[in-house]
Amino acid sequence: MRKLIAILLIACAISSVSCLDNGLAKTPAMGWNSWNHFACNINEDLIKATADQIVNSGLAALGYNYINLDDCWQISRDADGYIVEDKEKFPSGIKALADYVHSKGLKFGLYSDAGEFTCQKRPGSLGYEVKDAQRYAEWEVDYLKYDNCFNKNINPKIRYPPMRDALNATGRPIYFSMCEWGQYNPATWAPEVGNSWRTTGDIKDRYSSFLSILEKQVGLEKYAHPGAWNDPDMLEVGNGGMTTHEYEAHFALWALLKAPLLIGCDVSKMSEDTIRILTNKEIIAINQDPLGIQGHRVKKSGFWFWSWQLWMGQLEDGVAIILFNTSAWERNLSFTFKEVGIVGPATIRDLYQHEDLGVFSNSFSAIVPKHGVVVVKVVPV
Numbered sequence: 001m002r003k004l005i006a007i008l009l010i011a012c013a014i015s016s017v018s019c020l021d022n023g024l025a026k027t028p029a030m031g032w033n034s035w036n037h038f039a040c041n042i043n044e045d046l047i048k049a050t051a052d053q054i055v056n057s058g059l060a061a062l063g064y065n066y067i068n069l070d071d072c073w074q075i076s077r078d079a080d081g082y083i084v085e086d087k088e089k090f091p092s093g094i095k096a097l098a099d100y101v102h103s104k105g106l107k108f109g110l111y112s113d114a115g116e117f118t119c120q121k122r123p124g125s126l127g128y129e130v131k132d133a134q135r136y137a138e139w140e141v142d143y144l145k146y147d148n149c150f151n152k153n154i155n156p157k158i159r160y161p162p163m164r165d166a167l168n169a170t171g172r173p174i175y176f177s178m179c180e181w182g183q184y185n186p187a188t189w190a191p192e193v194g195n196s197w198r199t200t201g202d203i204k205d206r207y208s209s210f211l212s213i214l215e216k217q218v219g220l221e222k223y224a225h226p227g228a229w230n231d232p233d234m235l236e237v238g239n240g241g242m243t244t245h246e247y248e249a250h251f252a253l254w255a256l257l258k259a260p261l262l263i264g265c266d267v268s269k270m271s272e273d274t275i276r277i278l279t280n281k282e283i284i285a286i287n288q289d290p291l292g293i294q295g296h297r298v299k300k301s302g303f304w305f306w307s308w309q310l311w312m313g314q315l316e317d318g319v320a321i322i323l324f325n326t327s328a329w330e331r332n333l334s335f336t337f338k339e340v341g342i343v344g345p346a347t348i349r350d351l352y353q354h355e356d357l358g359v360f361s362n363s364f365s366a367i368v369p370k371h372g373v374v375v376v377k378v379v380p381v
């Protein structure tokens, strides 16, 4: 993997191909984004209150440091073609809001679109990449999510690199989050363009949506590396459409996939379970492991209402294993050390129960709730 990255970087240096090298996202980004809960209903008071709450709830200290506005902050362009914010919703302006977020020790993100309009029909950046990037840099923006609506059927391989280059030309390191919905197999080309790329269409706050997005991540693990990550879309944990077990599974699997962990709920109204899931340090540590190796599915077994999946991910100091029960009942699931390439004996720790389970020699089994997970860390002794 390291060799592959080295070869890629050399290829970028000696050919006319340019590569993304902004020094960001050595581990997946963590933070909050407005879309999944608030959609277009955003304003400066909401964003300020969210920034306050991310700090006060302890989420910031755990690494959730990007506060990202999604669509609907912008309204028009001025006579010189520069983007103008919606002054009704952001009367103090985006720069003042960015300053506020920075004053909390957090980072600030905006949204635009590689098309004529954004998905909510605000001005898009196609043809305005340089002016928009200049404005973002003046406002001290740290992160840009770049969507795919109203794209005039122009290939994303043509539409996305100009914004990468415009951001680079500002001299300010700005995380570039590509959102072309997985349409042109972005994993195969986007690592040279963005810090992350969406692999599918939008997530919905439903178990079936989470499951179908998860299915589409299989095989993409080989394309991710520090600085460049697959993005299965933002978190729905805390939005109410899934059970607690389903949210535990969603969070743990997204962590293992090295997904950007962007909270998508109203952080002023988090339940105890939502807080418990989002603040699970041991699951976050899987996501932020310094090796940056995306986990993968070892097997999928059984048929739909009697199925389950075994996932694993290499960590710097062990292996993370997820037993995911996709069947309609509680099940006793197990894995052998052989099938995950572990030579025992090894200690096993349950990362949701926060409990050392002991030393095991050949295999491990656990009772897993319907649609839930058991997540363990295995460390050979």
Ligand SMILES: *[C@@H]1O[C@H](CO)[C@@H](O)[C@H](O)[C@H]1NC(C)=O
Residues within 6 Å of the ligand: 019, 020, 021, 022, 023, 167, 168, 169, 170, 171, 172, 173, 174
């Ligand atoms: C711009 O790109 C160059 C070459 O890839 C890189 O060395 C530099 O750090 C980049 N600057 C920013 C601000 O992203």
Ligand SMILES: *[C@@H]1O[C@H](CO)[C@@H](O)[C@H](O)[C@H]1NC(C)=O
Residues within 6 Å of the ligand: 332, 333, 334, 365, 366, 367
């Ligand atoms: C689960 O199955 C394993 C064998 O795969 C067995 O050893 C273990 O006792 C079972 N656990 C429970 C709680 O039934």
Ligand SMILES: CC(=O)N[C@H]1CO[C@H](CO)[C@@H](O)[C@@H]1O
Residues within 6 Å of the ligand: 245, 328, 329, 330, 331, 368, 369, 370, 372
């Ligand atoms: C421990 C646990 O959550 N068990 C659940 C497993 O799934 C069955 C069937 O849905 C539930 O009845 C259990 O409560």
